[in-house]
Amino acid sequence: MTISLRPLLPALLCAGLANAAPMKLADYLALSGPPPTATLTYGAAPSQFAELFRPAGQGPFPVAVLVHGGCWTSQYGGITQLRNLAGALNAHGIAVWNVEYRRVDEPGGGYPGTYQDINAALDLLGRQAAARQLDLGRVVAIGHSAGGQLVQWLAGRSRIAPSSPLFQSGFLPISQIISLGGLADLRREQALIKSSCERELVELTGLPSAARSDVFADTNAAELIPNGxxxxxxxxxxxxxxxxxxxxxxxxxxxxxxxxxxxxxxPGASHYDEVAASSPAFALVLPAIRAALGLAPPLSQPHNK
Structure with missing residues (x-):
């Protein structure tokens, strides 16, 4: 189904969404937010870490896992910009696990390293949850652009064959996914990924081999459905x-x-409004996040500047 916005149009007009100028790349790169509560590493590489944003008060807190985009490269920012969204979600009592990972232009990034980093970051969340009062029964994974591909992929990890380098015998299952301008269908969207991000699919899928003839079988979210x-x-x-x-x-x-x-x-939003809590578009994004966590619609929607 497609969610109709017609009942929400009066509220949108009040929020300024319908009349706001769409954000540009420079606006996105200028986004910022509060510092994390803690920064935790899951590997030795500089990009193998996650930021925890923990709300004030007593948990357990529902958790939003954030995975940034940037066309799978380090050229377009990422984790720093998502602090804008992390701070706003914290204000609504939601803990945030903001994930950094090795990208295709970093040593060890691409296939299989980028996917293995997402696995390892989620494993670390599972190990930290009890001590940090995080509720692993209420988790939503939110990815933007390239990050949308990665969170849609992680929902289907149970369908990855044991012969794949991306296989895990045990992992934190996440069934609630929000993709913000995601590019998840690697097989069908090759031309778009090339034109939008100037990425060659081999960077994201690896090369075929005798043991792995179909490079999309373990990398393409659309090949890993149904997964519940x-x-x-x-x-x-x-x-x-x-x-x-x-x-x-x-x-x-x-x-x-x-x-x-x-x-x-x-309405009237660009590829960057959808991830910015400082954009009027947050008036529609926040209710979707809260619904995925089983939370009631927000009474107010403060914007994180």
């Missing part, structure tokens, strides 16, 4: 990196396979 997940695909109406068609196509494929998927299109 519920995915909300949120895209700006004016997003040119991952246009609304991409969200609709993936949702249709997921539903045809037997999974649950919804689409939210943000």
């Amino acid at each position: 997940s519920h995915t909300v695909l949120i895209t700006g109406e004016l997003d040119t990196v991952s246009p609304p068609r991409v969200a609709h196509d993936y949702a249709e494929r997921a539903r045809a396979a037997g999974d649950s998927a919804e689409v939210i299109i943000l």
